Amino acid sequence: MTTLVTDAVSALSADQQILLPDFASCLSVKALLHMNDLHYQVELRVNAESMSPTGKVPFLKVNSFLVSEFDPTVAFIRAKGHSLSDHLNKLEQAEMRAYMALVDSVLINAELYFTWYDKVIWKEVTKPRHGALYSWPLNILLPLKKQFEVNRMLSSIGWTRKTFPEVCEDVKTCCQALSETLGDHLYFFGDRPTELDALVFGHLYSLLTISLPVSRVAETVEQFSNLLNFCRRIDDTYFKDKQRKWDN
């Protein structure tokens, strides 16, 4: 199995509809596929969220299988005989899973918080973008519906009680831990990439590059120079080079 067809990404045009959390998840999955040397096609759909089996993007379509979200994708690819972490010992694998949980519980929730709960970003970015491809009244109703769902989720884990600076502080603590673990290495566990690298790259790269009316988010991540280099390196190795190779 060397080719994969990916029904990834949630938009007709990535510039119009896709939002920070979805963009980050898509990038993580893309990085994972690149690192496994799997070829895929990206298909952009307005209703990708409704097509996905769990309501989340991106999702992967391989023949008759539909797989969505990062962890199930990792499990699926592993079942097909592609794994990035087989060379690690048990302890390292356990640590890798722990750091993946850290990224899941801090960075992903922070992205959701910024996108859907922060009033400025919601008004200036999220609301117009999420409804961009629908006509009135759907372009007002659908963003509100989604906002209600995301805020319900955030409040169930107590994130709506946090203030914006507190969330930035959480992101900073998470980055600090990641930076400490990365150290001077090329990747988190030695000189070969693992699933953790794909996940971290997707989220940090998105936080760094996305343009938001609030610049504080990117500044938080930029304090860690080794994480910056790490993102740049993966971007060069797995995205720019690969793209060139595919284009040829």
Place this chain on the structure above:
Amino acid sequence: MADGDNANMQLRIWDGDWGIPSVDHKCLSVMAYCRFSTVPIKFVKTNNPWRSPSGELPVLDSDGKTVTGVSHIFSCLRKQRWGTDYSLTGRQSADILAFAALIEDKLMPALDYMWWVETKTYVDLTRPWYVKALPFLLKLYLPSARQRATENRARFCKGHELMSDTDLENKLYKEAKECMNLLSIKLGENNYFFGSTPSSLDALVFGALAPLLKVPFPVTILRNHLKGCTNLWNHCQRILDNYFPLSPEEADTLRKKNDERSKQTEVLTEFPHKKRNMFIAGVIAVAAMISYALLSGLIEIEVLTDDGDEDGDSSVNESTTRPPDFNQFDGLFENEDDAEQEEGDEQYDRED
């Protein structure tokens, strides 16, 4: 050990039971952390989250400040130089953060689900305990509110619209088991996660898993899995033995409580007075049937009294001894003229 020296610091907590110092995992974690760092602090078993600023326990009162939330309490204690993690390297501190996130993300939802949403546990164990412990008005509100909050958390974070309850439950338990395996690998052969002295990660793991050791949950899936991870089980037992030794009185009351509970369960399973209850039920049923038959007139009992008979000797005639007399059923269908009809019947009887 550390109780009572310093009146400036106190920790408000949920009470303990079943041999663990508190029934709440957050309280357990903070208590373990306090014991590890030997901070002079007083544990106050208030069982009342009403006055807590975030509406939950534990609450740390320290020099006029009030702090809630496990990580906030840890950092507050650390600022006052009461900590356990000073000797750790940067990498180890990062590991603690990562594994804490793992516990919070994978293990706690399943454990909370087991305490609060699993119907049998909630009805038999959780709700009775909290209703007994809580003050009057809160006991009417808090258990169901916490149940709802836990269920929402599980559903919104782990599930999606199309997921059934069973699928959700399976997913939660599967993740929790995986998390235990990972923790077990991380612990390895060590006494504590980072060598021979306990750290804040040990406190968190202890808080999460200690209830599984002691509380008699009706759902045993996680408990059995923890038993399989021998080193984790021993780890929790070690902290319980070393840092929360029971005083003789406490051990005594615990034993009494356990005896009482086992008696109660015996009583509940045996159904006492079973025969008596069956007999009473039978009597009531028969009585009801007979009175129905009498009232609706299917059976008629007549008291024949002779006016001249002074002895009061009354003879009872059962109408069933005679061939069926359909006239007497008319009373069922005709409400008017009842009196006349009956009189006529009586006369007929006498003539007979």
